[in-house]
Amino acid sequence: MIDRRRFLAGTAGLGLTLPFAARAFAQGSAPTFTPESGASLRLLRWVPFVPAEEEAFLAITQKFTDQTGVAVRIDKESWEDVRPKAAVAANVGSGPDMVMSWFDDPQQYPDKLVDVTDLGTSIGAANGGWYPGIESYARRGDSFIALPLCAIGNAVVYRDSHMKAAGFNEFPKDTAGFLELCKGLQAKGTPAGFPHGKAVGDGNNYAHWLLWSHGGRMVDENGAVVINSPETLESVKYAMELYKTFIPGTESWQDVNNNRAFLAGQVSLTANGVSVYYAALKDPAMKEIADDMRSTNLPIGPVGESVELHQTSTISIFKHTQYPEAAKAYLQFIFQPDNMNAWIEGASAYCCQPLKAFESNPVWTSNPIHAAYAKASASLRPNGYAGPLGAASAGVMADYVLVDMYAEAVTGQSSPEDAIANAERRANRYYRV
Amino acid sequence: MSVSAAPPPRASRASRGSFFERLSQSRNGLGLLFMLPAAVFLLCFLTYPLGLGAWLGFTDTMIGRPGIFVGLENYEYLFRDRVFWLSVFNTLFYTAIASILKFALGLWLAIILNENLPFKTFFRAVILLPWVVPTVLSALAFWWIYDSQFSIISWVLMQLGFIDAPINFLGDPWNARFSVIAANVWRGIPFVAISLLAGLQTIPASLHEAAALDGATSWQRFRRITLPLLTPIIAVVMTFSVLFTFTDFQLIYVLTKGGPVNATHLMATLSFQRGIPGGALGEGAAIAVAMVPFLLAAILFSFFGLQRRKWQQGGND
Numbered sequence: 243m244i245d246r247r248r249f250l251a252g253t254a255g256l257g258l259t260l261p262f263a264a265r266a267f268a269q270g271s272a273p274t275f276t277p278e279s280g281a282s283l284r285l286l287r288w289v290p291f292v293p294a295e296e297e298a299f300l301a302i303t304q305k306f307t308d309q310t311g312v313a314v315r316i317d318k319e320s321w322e323d324v325r326p327k328a329a330v331a332a333n334v335g336s337g338p339d340m341v342m343s344w345f346d347d348p349q350q351y352p353d354k355l356v357d358v359t360d361l362g363t364s365i366g367a368a369n370g371g372w373y374p375g376i377e378s379y380a381r382r383g384d385s386f387i388a389l390p391l392c393a394i395g396n397a398v399v400y401r402d403s404h405m406k407a408a409g410f411n412e413f414p415k416d417t418a419g420f421l422e423l424c425k426g427l428q429a430k431g432t433p434a435g436f437p438h439g440k441a442v443g444d445g446n447n448y449a450h451w452l453l454w455s456h457g458g459r460m461v462d463e464n465g466a467v468v469i470n471s472p473e474t475l476e477s478v479k480y481a482m483e484l485y486k487t488f489i490p491g492t493e494s495w496q497d498v499n500n501n502r503a504f505l506a507g508q509v510s511l512t513a514n515g516v517s518v519y520y521a522a523l524k525d526p527a528m529k530e531i532a533d534d535m536r537s538t539n540l541p542i543g544p545v546g547e548s549v550e551l552h553q554t555s556t557i558s559i560f561k562h563t564q565y566p567e568a569a570k571a572y573l574q575f576i577f578q579p580d581n582m583n584a585w586i587e588g589a590s591a592y593c594c595q596p597l598k599a600f601e602s603n604p605v606w607t608s609n610p611i612h613a614a615y616a617k618a619s620a621s622l623r624p625n626g627y628a629g630p631l632g633a634a635s636a637g638v639m640a641d642y643v644l645v646d647m648y649a650e651a652v653t654g655q656s657s658p659e660d661a662i663a664n665a666e667r668r669a670n671r672y673y674r675v
Numbered sequence: 676m677s678v679s680a681a682p683p684p685r686a687s688r689a690s691r692g693s694f695f696e697r698l699s700q701s702r703n704g705l706g707l708l709f710m711l712p713a714a715v716f717l718l719c720f721l722t723y724p725l726g727l728g729a730w731l732g733f734t735d736t737m738i739g740r741p742g743i744f745v746g747l748e749n750y751e752y753l754f755r756d757r758v759f760w761l762s763v764f765n766t767l768f769y770t771a772i773a774s775i776l777k778f779a780l781g782l783w784l785a786i787i788l789n790e791n792l793p794f795k796t797f798f799r800a801v802i803l804l805p806w807v808v809p810t811v812l813s814a815l816a817f818w819w820i821y822d823s824q825f826s827i828i829s830w831v832l833m834q835l836g837f838i839d840a841p842i843n844f845l846g847d848p849w850n851a852r853f854s855v856i857a858a859n860v861w862r863g864i865p866f867v868a869i870s871l872l873a874g875l876q877t878i879p880a881s882l883h884e885a886a887a888l889d890g891a892t893s894w895q896r897f898r899r900i901t902l903p904l905l906t907p908i909i910a911v912v913m914t915f916s917v918l919f920t921f922t923d924f925q926l927i928y929v930l931t932k933g934g935p936v937n938a939t940h941l942m943a944t945l946s947f948q949r950g951i952p953g954g955a956l957g958e959g960a961a962i963a964v965a966m967v968p969f970l971l972a973a974i975l976f977s978f979f980g981l982q983r984r985k986w987q988q989g990g991n992d
Contacts, residue, residue, distance in 0.1 A: 322952075325951075325952050326951040326952060329738040329739065329951065329954065332738070332739050333738060333739060350737070350738050350739050350954050351738060351739025351740070352739070353739065353740075354739055438935070439845075439846075439931070439932070439934045439935060440931065440932035440933060440934045489823075489824070490823065490840065490841070490843055490846065491823020491824060491841065491843050491845075491846040492823075492846070493843075493845075493846040493847075493934065493935035493936065494823055494843070494844070494845035494846040494851065494931065494934060494935050495823070496932060499822075499823070499824075502822075502824070502825070503824050506824065506825070508824045633737045633738070633739075633740070633954050633955075636953075636954055637949075637953040637954050637955055640948065640949075640952035640953040640954065641948060641949060641952075641953045642948075646936055646937065649934070649935065649936045650936050653935065653936060655848070655936055664757070668756075668758070671752060671756075672953075672955070
């Protein structure tokens with residue numbers, strides 16, 4: 243655990259004095275919030291994937307309660323259930339005061355959320371600025387309707403020995419080389435596997451990487467559906483080639499299946515959060531897998547740059563709260579550098595910082611496996627790129643339009659062209675053409 | 676003025692007293708009074724949500740945004756939506772096959788349990804277990820049983836040398852459909868079996884004895900005595916069974932979430948996916964409302980097709 247003083251001293255030595263000087267100045271102008279008398283808060287959050295992350299979060303919350311007297315009750319829900327619960331709370335105007343939600347959830351009910359522009363602006367200015375991709379999830383025009391909390395980094399995890407046995411000394415950087423590696427792994431009986439089932443997180447991460455790395459987009463800047471493009475067709479054809487190298491059964495994979503298959507030694511390569519590494523590390527029986535495990539970013543496609551979806555979480559305050567000032571004070575407290583650093587460190591590379599000032603958190607260099615996850619916030623593209631975020635982008639993802647498009651084509655249920663046309667029709671429904 | 680306008684207090688009390696008195700003496704009045712709580716409950720928790728759901732189906736309501744009336748627009752889109760029609764097919768197929776299997780196996784089990792077996796009570800209790808276990812837990816167990824890599828069924832068959840690679844239970848569309856049907860049948864048999872067993876026990880043993888004395892075979896006794904007398908129970912049990920199966924959600928949601936490529940999406944799961952995570956409350960409600968005609972047809976078939984048979988009242992069909 244690092245404290246603020248040690249963190250400042252360490253980062254000053256790394257040449258980061260300037261941003262911190264700016265932060266000190268900005269903090270002087272940061273808004274102050276006085277919790278309402280007798281205030282208490284309820285936060286709905288996702289069930290933690292890394293126990294130490296929750297411990298750190300609870301410690302920060304306890305510190306806030308000790309300093310302000312505001313009790314904060316934290317309710318946890320399975321991460322897929324946060325969306326419906328939060329949506330109901332927003333709709334009926336009752337329930338938790340704050341929600342730690344996913345992707346573009348805040349964009350579905352912006353009118354039900356407290357404007358936190360004052361917080362978003364001051365915290366961003368004080369901490370080197372928000373990463374643009376993750377910031378867009380929390381913004382509505384010039385306003386902040388939520389505060390970006392983190393990106394859950396997604397990266398390729400693979401067995402080093404299996405890669406070498408397949409004839410590769412280094413992990414390929416581009417999609418063509420990646421396909422060759424997967425073919426090599428399959429030939430050695432140690433195949434790769436990516437989910438083509440209804441996997442909200444991993445399935446969407448994989449599908450969006452396939453699309454974006456080949457230059458495809460769901461919609462253009464104006465929200466017009468442009469999925470039916472030559473680039474998308476190339477990405478589908480590439481997915482079909484990759485699928486041939488996978489372990490059988492990936493059409494039914496949900497979010498947990500790739501972890502299980504990797505940890506059981508059934509697949510040698512998949513993409514996941516860093517939690518899969520810690521699951522192997524804490525089990526002595528899996529020491530061999532943990533020692534052999536490496537991580538890297540998904541390869542770069544014809545588009546020429548690293549582009550990934552990653553899961554993102556924001557934290558927002560419902561308008562129905564009786565204690566908006568207390569809630570704002572709580573959020574401000576969480577984002578204080580010493581607290582945010584402690585939380586990021588506790589999350590053991592599972593949660594990637596939303597603010598550039600925290601790039602130098604020691605967690606990213608404490609273990610080589612963490613390095614691939616450090617860039618999640620920087621390489622992140624928002625859902626529904628390049629269009630506006632909102633109910634349409636959220637709906638398209640929740641209805642598995644992109645995931646189904648690839649699954650239809652790779653399983654041979656539809657031709658690539660037909661699968662794309664079907665995705666176009668379904669997306670148009672959400673973007674109301 | 677005020678004195679002349681106000682009715683005498685004594686008269687008011689008398690009139691109130693006589694009202695309650697009359698009510699307490701009125702058979703119809705008391706009947707209405709006693710039905711009132713149930714009526715209020717049904718209106719609040721059944722009629723209102725159903726009405727609201729039907730209304731939402733005619734709007735473009737999104738989560739967090741009140742909708743406007745769009746007429747049949749949701750239904751028009753669904754009419755052209757192949758995922759919706761796939762879910763309709765899946766729902767009908769799932770309901771038909773699962774209900775037939777549950778009925779056949781449940782009736783068979785009930786007849787066995789109706790015999791004088793040793794440890795009869797024990798077996799009757801054990802049969803109920805799949806029904807008692809929460810659906811989500813049994814669904815999770817089936818999730819492992821059907822896992823594409825770790826299935827116990829695949830493992831056993833591989834150990835015995837029958838297959839070389841694990842069966843793709845939930846990855847292949849037809850395998851997935853039959854797998855979820857098998858899980859539903861496993862879970863639903865106890866309800867059918869125990870209910871039919873209760874029906875079987877109401878059939879007087881003397882009828883069977885008389886028929887046996889007349890030389891009737893066991894098949895003839897089943898066909899001419901058991902089945903006719905059991906039909907009213909079958910009608911009720913199968914109506915409920917069909918309704919439960921048609922509206923199944925948990926099993927599918929845990930096992931496949933509608934995959935692979937929507938091959939196991941039922942109307943209920945598609946309605947949830949579009950309405951709640953997808954935010955399209957209007958469209959989700961329209962899918963849910965589209966289930967109503969099918970449900971009504973199932974109920975009407977059960978009641979008019981099975982229950983009101985003339986021969987049950989001694990006439991001919």
